[in-house]
Each structure stands twice: as structure tokens, then as C-alpha cells.
Amino acid sequence: MYTQSMDIPGQQPRAVAAAEQGAQEQEFEARIAADRKVEPRDWMPEAYRRTLVRQISQHAHSEVVGMLPEGNWLTRAPTLKRKAILMAKVQDEGGHGLYLYAAAETLGVSRDTLLDQLHSGKAKYSSIFNYPTVSWADIGAIGWLVDGAAIMNQIPLCRCSYGPYARAMIRVCKEESFHQRQGYEIMLALANGTPAQKRMAQDALDRWWWPVLAMFGPHDSDSQHSGQSMRWGIKRVSNDDLRQKFVDATVPQAELLGLTLPDPLLKWNAQRGHYDFGPIDWDDFWKVVNGDGPCNRERLATRVRAHAEGAWVREAAMAHAEKQRRKAHQEAA
Amino acid sequence: MSDRQEWPLYEVFIRSKQGLDHKHVGSLHAPDAKLALQNARDVYTRRGEGVSIWVVPSSAITASDPEDKASNFDPADDKIYRHPTFYTLPKEVDHM
Numbered sequence: 343m344y345t346q347s348m349d350i351p352g353q354q355p356r357a358v359a360a361a362e363q364g365a366q367e368q369e370f371e372a373r374i375a376a377d378r379k380v381e382p383r384d385w386m387p388e389a390y391r392r393t394l395v396r397q398i399s400q401h402a403h404s405e406v407v408g409m410l411p412e413g414n415w416l417t418r419a420p421t422l423k424r425k426a427i428l429m430a431k432v433q434d435e436g437g438h439g440l441y442l443y444a445a446a447e448t449l450g451v452s453r454d455t456l457l458d459q460l461h462s463g464k465a466k467y468s469s470i471f472n473y474p475t476v477s478w479a480d481i482g483a484i485g486w487l488v489d490g491a492a493i494m495n496q497i498p499l500c501r502c503s504y505g506p507y508a509r510a511m512i513r514v515c516k517e518e519s520f521h522q523r524q525g526y527e528i529m530l531a532l533a534n535g536t537p538a539q540k541r542m543a544q545d546a547l548d549r550w551w552w553p554v555l556a557m558f559g560p561h562d563s564d565s566q567h568s569g570q571s572m573r574w575g576i577k578r579v580s581n582d583d584l585r586q587k588f589v590d591a592t593v594p595q596a597e598l599l600g601l602t603l604p605d606p607l608l609k610w611n612a613q614r615g616h617y618d619f620g621p622i623d624w625d626d627f628w629k630v631v632n633g634d635g636p637c638n639r640e641r642l643a644t645r646v647r648a649h650a651e652g653a654w655v656r657e658a659a660m661a662h663a664e665k666q667r668r669k670a671h672q673e674a675a
Numbered sequence: 676m677s678d679r680q681e682w683p684l685y686e687v688f689i690r691s692k693q694g695l696d697h698k699h700v701g702s703l704h705a706p707d708a709k710l711a712l713q714n715a716r717d718v719y720t721r722r723g724e725g726v727s728i729w730v731v732p733s734s735a736i737t738a739s740d741p742e743d744k745a746s747n748f749d750p751a752d753d754k755i756y757r758h759p760t761f762y763t764l765p766k767e768v769d770h771m
Binding site for chain 1: 680681701703706707718721722740741
């Protein structure tokens with residue numbers, strides 16, 4: 343159940359004795375070891391709760407901010423069909439944000455608090471959305487590569503130890519597959535189009551490739567939260583393993599498009615059974631994460647403005663609902 | 676920024692097709708039941724996931740306490756005679 347506000351009869355807040363907490367912690371560890379799910383009102387260590395709130399809310403913020411780069415092309419999609427598809431995709435992203443905020447709320451944090459953290463810049467979202475979408479081919483590249491990378495990342499999360507997060511991810515993954523396919527189809531149309539269209543597709547690939555590889559996060563050796571998250575069954579596959587899997591899957595897809603991945607060091611390594619690839623520019627990654635990407639300020643400002651300008655609608659809807667309730671109450675009396 | 680009142684939480688249940696139970700699918704915030712229903716339709720049935728929706732204020736749900744799980748549900752474990760497989764019957768009638 344996606345909520346904290348359920349009423350439990352006779353339940354009173356009470357101080358938990360240290361001994362009891364030790365027993366609870368053991369039970370929790372045993373549950374994790376046995377790969378069983380944790381549900382919202384089960385006892386969990388405070389650090390586990392905090393980690394989940396951070397990860398799920400960052401994920402939710404990413405879905406919501408992720409609507410902005412694509413929303414930029416809604417009014418300029420080349421055909422009515424492409425426009426309808428893009429609209430459906432952007433709508434999905436909004437829905438994914440909702441599933442994820444709802445999962446985070448089960449951990450006892452309110453939606454408003456999470457949104458405040460996003461709007462004040464305290465909470466992060468995926469750095470990939472701080473890059474601009476300057477041509478239509480970027481919409482293709484985002485679907486194919488950004489959503490492709492997201493799927494790679496999200497499939498293992500369907501087995502996350504926290505029930506509501508895992509369930510939200512299952513729903514998200516089901517919907518996400520169309521996102522990647524429509525992106526690849528856009529790239530396919532451009533790659534098989536005029537020379538200028540093919541150049542456009544190649545240009546988008548050149549710009550998105552490295553930021554997408556960075557999306558999987560720092561190398562395992564430098565990843566601050568990875569070890570504990572793996573032990574808790576929140577994270578199932580390491581950053582480097584996911585990144586390798588993504589590269590291996592994407593190389594043949596690029597070949598089929600007749601496009602070149604912008605990495606002179608990319609080479610099949612028969613010994614490893616994987617593609618080798620060049621070093622990622624982590625300085626650029628951290629610059630974008632820490633607020634100095636090409637679009638950080640614009641994205642956040644757009645998001646805050648949308649929220650502020652919608653405030654009167656939310657307040658009016660609430661006032662109307664309260665008025666209706668009062669009226670119904672008076673008529674009944 | 677959040678001095679206003681947050682919209683109440685609703686739980687959403689969807690009947691995927693006629694003849695099946697409504698099943699919990701998630702939750703959302705809405706000012707009233709009517710808008711909760713409309714939002715649920717927009718968010719949870721974008722791909723023909725259902726033919727009927729229930730929305731319930733989360734605060735109206737009474738739930739069992741996870742701490743009582745053992746006392747509530749373990750007693751069923753030693754009543755294996757409640758299951759058909761407990762009974763060994765002659766082969767001739769064992770499909771009963």
C-alpha cells in the first residue's frame with residue numbers, strides 16, 4: 343500500500359527499548375539476507391530509510407525535470423504522428439514521477455517537502471537533463487540512448503528490496519520500452535534520410551554519447567553509496583557493470599543505423615567478451631552535477647515557475663472541494 | 676512554499692477486466708474523490724489497464740499491524756488439515 347497515513351487501531355507511538363531495537367535490526371538483516379521484501383510499515387534502520395528517500399526522490403525529480411528537454415520539441419515535432427508520440431512519452435514521464443513520489447511518500451516524507459528540496463536546489467536530479475535539445479535528432483537520441491540507459495538501470499531496480507519502489511519500477515519499465523523504440527525509430531528515419539538528416543543524427547549522437555555513459559554514475563571504485571546499497575538490496579548491479587552492458591548492447595544498434603559512436607578507443611575485446619571504450623570526462627560530469635551544466639539554471643527555473651504558476655489551481659481545487667463538502671454537510675443536517 | 680494544505684492522498688484500485696477483482700495499483704493526491712477518479716484514469720489507465728476504478732481516501736483504510744504478523748498469521752501454519760493435500764485417498768478417487 344502506497345501510504346503512511348493508514349490508521350492502525352490501538353497503535354501508540356512508544357519508545358523502543360534498545361534490546362528490542364537490536365532484535366528488530368536482526369530481523370531486518372535476516373529479511374534482507376533472505377531476499378524478502380521490506381514494506382512501508384515494517385521496521386527498518388534509519389539509514390536504509392534515508393538512502394531510499396534520497397534515491398527514490400532523486401529518481402522522481404529526474405522523471406519530472408526529464409519532461410522539459412522533450413517538451414521543448416512538442417510544438418515543433420515534424421509530423422502530427424511524431425507530436426502525438428512525443429506527447430504520450432512526456433505524459434508517461436509525468437506519470438513515472440507520480441509513481442516514484444508516491445513510493446517515496448510511503449517512507450514518511452511529504453510530497454511538498456520533496457518538491458521543496460528539488461526547487462531549492464538541495465535535491466539532485468539526473469545530470470543528463472541539463473544538456474540542451476537543439477535539434478529534432480536530439481529527441482531521437484534521448485529516446486534511444488537516455489531511455490535505453492534508464493531501462494538498463496531500472497530493470498534491476500524491479501527487484502529492489504523495498505516493495506513500493508520495486509512495484510513502481512515494474513510499472514515504469516513496462517511503459518519505458520516504447521520510449522526507447524520510438525527514439526530509435528526517429529534515428530532510423532534520419533539515418534536513412536537525406537545527407538543533411540543523417541548529419542543531424544550523427545551530430546546528436548556525438549553530443550549525447552558521453553553524457554549518457556556518465557549517467558550510470560562514477561566508477562565502482564569512486565561510488566560513495568554503492569557498497570551499502572548493494573548490501574541492502576537497493577542496488578543490484580554496479581555502475582560499471584551496467585555501463586558495460588549498455589555499451590555492448592548499443593554498438594550493434596549504432597552500426598545498424600550507419601552512425602559512428604564518437605570514441606576512437608571503442609573496440610571489441612574478444613578476451614573479455616565485451617567492448618572496450620575510452621575514458622569518461624568525469625570533470626565535466628561533476629561540473630554538471632554540481633550546477634554548472636549548459637542548462638541547469640534554465641531547467642530549475644522552468645520547473646519552479648511551472649510549480650508557482652500552478653499554485654492557484656491547486657488552491658482553488660482544494661477550496662472548491664471544501665466548499666462542496668460543507669454544502670453536502672449542511673444539506674444533510 | 677508549503678504553507679498551503681497538501682491535497683489528501685487516495686489509494687487507487689483497478690479492475691483489469693470484467694470478472695476480475697479490483698487490485699491496488701498505487702496512489703495519488705487529489706482535492707476530492709471526483710478529481711481523484713479523473714487523475715487515476717489519466718495516470719493509471721493510459722494503456723487499457725482497466726475497465727473500472729475505485730479510489731479510497733488513504734486515511735479511511737484500517738490495516739493490520741506488521742508487528743502482529745506472527746500472532747495473526749502463523750496459527751494457520753500448523754493447520755495443514757485445512758488443505759486438500761492433507762488427505763491421502765485411494766488412487767481410484769484421488770482426483771477428488
